[in-house]
Amino acid sequence: MKVLLVGGGGREHALAWALSGSGLLTKLWCAPGNAGIAEIAECVAIGAEEVPALVSFAREHAVDLVVAGPEAPLTLGLADACEAAGLRCFGPSAAAAKLEGSKAFTREVATAAGVPGAEWAQFTDPAAARAYLRDKGAPIVVKADGLAAGKGVVVAETLEQAEAAITEIMEDRVHGAAGGTVLIEERLLGQEVSFFALCDGRTALPMAAAQDHKRVGEGDTGPNTGGMGAYSPPPAFTPELEAEVMARIVQPTLNEMARRGTPFRGVLFAGLMLTETGPRLIEFNVRFGDPECQVLMMRLQSDLLAALLAACDGELDRFTLRWSKEAAMVVVMAAQGYPGAYGKGSLIEGLEDAAQVPGAQVFHAGTNRSEDGSLVATGGRVLGIAGSGATLQAARDAAYRAVDAVRWPEGFCRRDIGWRAL
Structure with a gap:
């Protein structure tokens, strides 16, 4: 094919x-x-x-x-x-992809489907949004409604931070048109997990879960990024939780989308919070996560192309997926300055040495070849250095041994990926 x-x-x-x-x-x-x-x-x-x-x-x-x-x-x-x-x-x-294109649409669908999530409200008027914030208090979450490259969410610890987020998103339009509408949501407490399911419009087939690190700094500090690393499987996400997520979140959403005449086919990415009262939906995405996809592909033993075809052809009810019992971890190497302003064109060396580390795999994100064939950085997140092993610690060791083989002075990474699980 x-x-x-x-x-x-x-x-x-x-x-x-x-x-x-x-x-x-x-x-x-x-x-x-x-x-x-x-x-x-x-x-x-x-x-x-x-x-x-x-x-x-x-x-x-x-x-x-x-x-x-x-x-x-x-x-x-x-x-x-x-x-x-x-x-x-x-x-x-496009109609079904609104599950990611509009956070308000996701909340409307989830509410109609009875999916457990956060208390929420949406606003197009900054003054009304600020009044709601003062009524609810902090901590609270402010989200740009539209696509913002993973950076349109502010978890505000104080009312001042929340009001500043309204100014930046709605008035300064730091995310462009995505900030024309904002959602203000209850802050959920617990462990955050990314869960993926293949869907063919009526049948949902569970894939696997991962946990990622969105903040740029170690100890999960600093501004949000597109993701600084991830690992799979997350120890906190048990088979019992997977079954609950499929029954209470994924399948009801699939049913509601079909009822609306916009059946969902593709991969449904559920951002979840594992709270004391059970898993609750944070948001949906309509594609594989980045960097979660890297660790999922490291663990997938089935033929990916066959699985995607089954989803396209409505045949997932006759398909099974096989996963390695080994763990996988990916460490993102980014350009200095990311997620703010960063330079481009710096030389990257040592990837051949990194690839020789047992259990390691190098994934490129923002790279290109110069005229002389040298590898140069062209983006903010530039490399994903992955490792696999019998345990999460073994996967981590392999990933960081490969990271240490890379020669790129203008790059950086977090040295604590997986710290909560380990």
């Missing part, structure tokens, strides 16, 4: 790596890809949000399956455009 993978980050490198091991695969393209993906797929100079160009390429090259990595092309209607062109696409329609 010929596959076009859309995207160019660490998640897409992990997906390309897993897809390249499928016995069904005959050709893999990636648009736009990165320097690491280029080693296992043919990269195409089409942006992930250039929907008409992606569909034209897929038609011209008789692509059998388009796989959407990031959320943006899905919210822009990539799956709809593929369907209109007679192409298979792994990912939800």
